[in-house]
Amino acid sequence: MSETNRAYDKVLAARNSSRPMGGYFIERMIDNFVELHGDRRFGDDAAIIGGIGYLNQRPVTIIAMERGGTIEERIKRNFGCPTPEGYRKALRLMKEAEKFRRPVICLIGSSGAYCGIDAEERGQGEAIAENLYEMMTLKTPIISVVVGEGGSGGALALGVCDTAVMLENSIYSVISPEGCASILWKDSTKAPEAAEALKLTSRDLLERHVIEKIIKENNRTTDEIISELKNFITLEIKRKERLSTDALLEERYKKFRKIGA
Amino acid sequence: MGIFDFLKKSNAPASKTCKTCGTETDYARLINNYMICPQCGKYMRMGAYERINMMVDEGSFNEIDRSLKSVDPIGFPGYSEKIENAKRASGLPEGVVCGTAKISGCKTAVFAMDSHFMMGSMGSVVGEKITRLFEKATKDGLPVVGFTTSGGARMQEGIISLMQMAKTSGAVKRHSDAGLLYITVLTDPTTGGVTASFAMLGDIIIAEPKALIGFAGARVIEQTTGQKLPEGFQRAEFLMEHGFVDIIEDRRRLKYTVANLLKLHGYSSVRKLR
Numbered sequence: 001m002s003e004t005n006r007a008y009d010k011v012l013a014a015r016n017s018s019r020p021m022g023g024y025f026i027e028r029m030i031d032n033f034v035e036l037h038g039d040r041r042f043g044d045d046a047a048i049i050g051g052i053g054y055l056n057q058r059p060v061t062i063i064a065m066e067r068g069g070t071i072e073e074r075i076k077r078n079f080g081c082p083t084p085e086g087y088r089k090a091l092r093l094m095k096e097a098e099k100f101r102r103p104v105i106c107l108i109g110s111s112g113a114y115c116g117i118d119a120e121e122r123g124q125g126e127a128i129a130e131n132l133y134e135m136m137t138l139k140t141p142i143i144s145v146v147v148g149e150g151g152s153g154g155a156l157a158l159g160v161c162d163t164a165v166m167l168e169n170s171i172y173s174v175i176s177p178e179g180c181a182s183i184l185w186k187d188s189t190k191a192p193e194a195a196e197a198l199k200l201t202s203r204d205l206l207e208r209h210v211i212e213k214i215i216k217e218n219n220r221t222t223d224e225i226i227s228e229l230k231n232f233i234t235l236e237i238k239r240k241e242r243l244s245t246d247a248l249l250e251e252r253y254k255k256f257r258k259i260g261a
Numbered sequence: 262m263g264i265f266d267f268l269k270k271s272n273a274p275a276s277k278t279c280k281t282c283g284t285e286t287d288y289a290r291l292i293n294n295y296m297i298c299p300q301c302g303k304y305m306r307m308g309a310y311e312r313i314n315m316m317v318d319e320g321s322f323n324e325i326d327r328s329l330k331s332v333d334p335i336g337f338p339g340y341s342e343k344i345e346n347a348k349r350a351s352g353l354p355e356g357v358v359c360g361t362a363k364i365s366g367c368k369t370a371v372f373a374m375d376s377h378f379m380m381g382s383m384g385s386v387v388g389e390k391i392t393r394l395f396e397k398a399t400k401d402g403l404p405v406v407g408f409t410t411s412g413g414a415r416m417q418e419g420i421i422s423l424m425q426m427a428k429t430s431g432a433v434k435r436h437s438d439a440g441l442l443y444i445t446v447l448t449d450p451t452t453g454g455v456t457a458s459f460a461m462l463g464d465i466i467i468a469e470p471k472a473l474i475g476f477a478g479a480r481v482i483e484q485t486t487g488q489k490l491p492e493g494f495q496r497a498e499f500l501m502e503h504g505f506v507d508i509i510e511d512r513r514r515l516k517y518t519v520a521n522l523l524k525l526h527g528y529s530s531v532r533k534l535r
Contacts, residue, residue: 013505054532059330065454079277103271113457113476113477115476115477115481115482115485115486116477116482116485116486116488117482117486117488117490117491117494119476119477120475120476120477120482120495120500121503122492122503123461123504123505124457124476124477125456125457125460125461125475125476126456126457126461126505128457128458128476129430129456129457129458129459129461129462130459130461130462132426132427132430132431132457132458133430133431133433133434133462134434136427136431136434137434137435137438152414152423152454153414153423153426153453153454153457153458153476156423156424156426156427157457159427160427160430160431171355172420172423173419173420173423174415174416174419174420174422174423175414175416183416184416184456197335197337197338197419197420197523198335198337198416198419198420199335199336199420200419202389204335204420205420208334208335208420208421210420210421212368217388219325253431253435254430256431257428257431257432259385259394259421259424259425260384260385260388260389260418260421260422260424260425260428261333261385261389
């Protein structure tokens with residue numbers, strides 16, 4: 001198989017409709033999960049599920065993108081593309097977690113922020129910017145995991161964190177390969193070449209120190225994958241909680257500060 | 262080298278033609294008219310040095326980090342050549358110019374993006390320069406006044422350019438936590454990853470009349486949703502109506518308004534009140 005096919009195969013795998021999404025991980029990783037709704041401003045975005053539960057007996061806040069299984073559910077969840085209300089709900093729950101000194105886990109898997117007239121009217125750009133800004137100094141550990149397609153700014157809005165993790169076959173990119181190919185080469189069928197050029201696989205991101213950990217997927221059952229993810233997050237939270245708040249925030253700042261310096 | 266010298270030396274044309282009404286106007290006359298078409302009143306897009314020249318006290322601008330050059334962090338096909346072409350065509354080293362200056366006597370950190378360099382897109386150099394400027398302003402207790410114009414994140418730098426959104430937003434947060442003022446002036450066009458990071462994070466957000474400001478591209482929205490876009494969609498006035506812009510200001514009054522805001526926040530031409 002050629003290099004070109006390899007990166008694009010990951011893109012297709014990350015988007016595959018049978019691939020587990022946020023809700024599935026919450027169900028299998030978190031005990032006594034209580035879902036909390038709404039941004040207290042305008043509405044409740046079903047593309048983002050948020051709430052509190054136990055991770056290995058430790059209370060955590062978990063926020064996950066979810067596109068839904070059935071067609072009805074997908075429509076309700078807007079195919080997993082969050083609106084500004086979704087990002088504002090996420091930030092509200094993170095602030096609540098900060099207040100009660102609870103760590104935050106973010107699960108990322110979406111083709112991107114919802115693009116529509118209403119999303120622009122309600123400040124999609126401002127909502128994403130606000131999350132990046134506030135998450136950088138949120139006084140509690142944040143662990144972000146890309147479980148599917150990490151699509152651009154809409155993914156990054158849950159991606160400012162202390163430890164960034166990717167499942168082996170997930171992707172994380174500044175633009176979709178189709179979008180890139182159609183802008184650059186006026187030909188969206190060149191998406192496989194664009195996928196290769198964009199360096200969007202988990203291995204690419206680990207090599208460039210954008211993420212800290214890959215959870216292996218190949219030749220493993222879903223249970224094995226989730227079990228490793230759960231244990232990794234638990235240990236990582238313990239490690240981060242040993243730091244003073246100042247040290248935690250300094251490390252978080254530096255983690256992003258050094259990218260592209 | 263002063264900005265006037267730079268404007269003369271750079272490949273500024275003898276005249277410019279308005280894209281709206283087609284009138285050709287002498288460049289020197291346009292500069293004196295704030296790059297507004299004297300015939301139809303259209304706001305022409307300004308280069309970074311033109312903008313700084315218009316906004317700061319004469320001779321007060323000290324550029325920093327001019328020599329930061331783009332690398333090709335993910336080995337993207339054709340990117341190195343594209344950078345070279347952009348440098349030649351624009352006479353600029355990158356898509357943003359940063360420095361310190363005085364605005365009506367108030368010392369400030371200033372950045373101005375330039376759409377003539379790869380549509381003002383944000384790659385690692387733009388992200389790094391903005392971050393360094395905010396860090397310097399935080400250290401020196403300076404306000405930041407920034408002029409945005411950008412097509413968004415620079416896709417030729419892949420994930421590295423996406424991460425500049427987080428990096429710059431973090432630097433803005435630290436500046437804000439130090440109690441310092443940040444004024445953004447959104448100019449035509451400000452879109453994508455720049456809108457979704459430092460452009461929308463000002464304490465005070467000013468926009469130029471009719472400037473295109475948004476996150477998703479209008480054509481993409483139309484294609485994805487099949488909806489017809491309303492008149493004036495994603496223009497400065499639309500953003501103000503929806504509560505995302507504080508002030509829409511005439512370009513000819515911009516310097517006065519910014520200076521007034523700086524003074525209202527305690528920044529003074531005489532001494533630091535902070």
